[in-house]
Amino acid sequence: MEKLTCAVIGGGAVAERVHLPALARCAGIEATMIVDASEARARQMADRFAIGRIATDYHDAIGRVDAAIIGLPHQLHAPVAADLLKAGIPVLVEKPMALTPEQCDVMIDAAAQSGAVLAVGLLRRCSPSLRWVKSALDAGVLGRLLSFDLAEGAIYRWPVASPSMFRREGGGVLSDAGAHVLDLVLWWFGDHRSLVYRDDAMGGVEADCLLELEMASGVSGRVELSRTRDMRNSCIITGERGTIEVGTKTDSVVTVTWKDGIALGGRGASGDRPSPTTLIDLFEPQLRQFIHAIRFGEAPIVSGAEARRSIALLSACYRARQPWVHPWDAGIAPEMPTVLEVAQ
């Protein structure tokens, strides 16, 4: 069977570190085109990964490739993906799928119209440990679930080349790490019933946020995300019979502790495959499943409709936003306003 040809749309850090190396590993697909607004950047990536064609306009991919992977600034995901899907090109779009549920709908509709596959890159769904937790919860291992407490964050180190990462729409920690984390929460615990959301943005984008959730199932939970602090990076799930703590990042450890104090820890494993240790390892199964979806009509690991759920929750958080102000923020003037209005 001939390899699928693939355009990588967006030549930024995620393409360089994840998409292009993963494509190079997969036998059934080949990167034949790189698209970036900067021709120099596109050429640099093309030279480095031996890609035959470069372009500065994603429309050039239409009619030239069998599939596309999109890793662009988040606000561009929806318009670019919708255009490609309408043209019948299957799309694997990085998280967050889009900025609003309405944008997700445009993408889902475009895929439905043309019949092209729409898959969303939420690579934690491929982590064996996180999948083990999903099946353990579904199997009722902890009995009735009571609560969860998820804390994730680290002092920011992602190599950001420009301030566009921090643009007002979708540039905060909730849109970024939250896209993964909220997807996990909804995957594990079902839809939410109510929420209280606070963050520290004051005219810009949030670096820290705190979300308290009541789920429709009756489970209550807390999600704390940070770009400024090293957090424990785990979710502690408490049920009637005990707790599960699982690292929420790559290659995570699961610890199950029964109520009598006996604990067991380890990593999830899937068959005879080695445990994923890098982002490329986690992206690869999504890419393989994307190929299967294109060739055989199988469902992608995360479909557009499934990814839309976390975007809807994310939007609900921003709509319900309350300021998160700490005592040390107030400084010398406890009444210091959140932000003064200034004529720019």
Place this chain on the structure above:
Amino acid sequence: MTNELRGARVLVTGATGFIGGRLVERLVREQGAAVRALVRNFANAPRIARFAIEMMAGDLLSPDVLDRAVDGCDVVFHCAYGAMGTDAERRVVNVQGTERVLAAALAHRCRRVVHVSTMSVYGDPASGDIDETAPRRYTGSAYGDSKIDGENLALGYCDQGLSVAVVQPTIVYGPWALTWTIKPLQQLQTGRVILVNDGSGTCNPVYIDDVVSAMIEAARSPEAHKQAFLISGDQPVTWREFFERYQRMLPGSATVSMTPDEAAAHFATFEPKGFLSESARVLKREVRKREALIRERLVPTRSGRLALEVAEQLSLLPRAGEAAAHVDEPPIHPLAPSKVPMFAAQARFRSEKAARLLGYRPAFDLDRGMAMTEQWARWANAI
């Protein structure tokens, strides 16, 4: 007439750093200034990205960047300094970088430049009350010496028509303070901290918000033109008192008293002795950390027993009978000899000039500042 900052266009260099970051926050929230931040590395920008400010990519040494950065600005706060690299690289940032900021501010007719200097320009005086009339003294420290040169350049530009004020903060602590909050907390959690002469030297702490308040006044006040201002806190304390505040946040943490000579001798045992011996030291440390596991795994096999013997011969592991001897006290963090004079000194840095000309009054005594710092440190998972 004061230089009003409300609505003023303000450039902050070093805006992603500890002092610059808090300054940006207060300029936006409290002063209503329109802030432009010059950002060298956007990975450090999440804190300031919380505000509706303009972030411009570039560093002090990139050609043409400062011209664009200063363009249209009324006030410049120059907080950036050479924090990384070799002594020569740091010096280039502190001297040539500062000169570029000043030249651009002069060319664009900025109303005021506030240059952030340091108490270190006085060269660790051993005793006495130190004010801005004290001589600047070169000590051989890349940081302190280049800051003297930067400060001289800054005040020298006043003769060309630029209005410059210099602030010289002392020991700045508080939320996000790497040197005087985060590092001491890390050190106390991972070992023992040396207190020179039992910590009897004088520490001149100042809470971050007091420094920022002084910087804002230095930008606003006409009196600040061509002046340098030492910015210290409410009262000096001993270094022991200062570190005890952190120890109270970390029950069980410990300090150890040493004379300057003892501290120097202790440091000498940590000096790098070339690649091989450094590697051996690291290997030894790592092997010893895993001693129990290694013994458990190696003892059952014949080749393992041989490997264990070799490890003992090379002193990577203590011989079987000696095993318990080294599992004892936490390590002592080495103290660089260049830091010892500051910890031994009894000098008190005075901020009367800032009080007189800027109306500077520290709002945070050590109790209040450390209480705030502790709340932050718990939230930040620093303790």
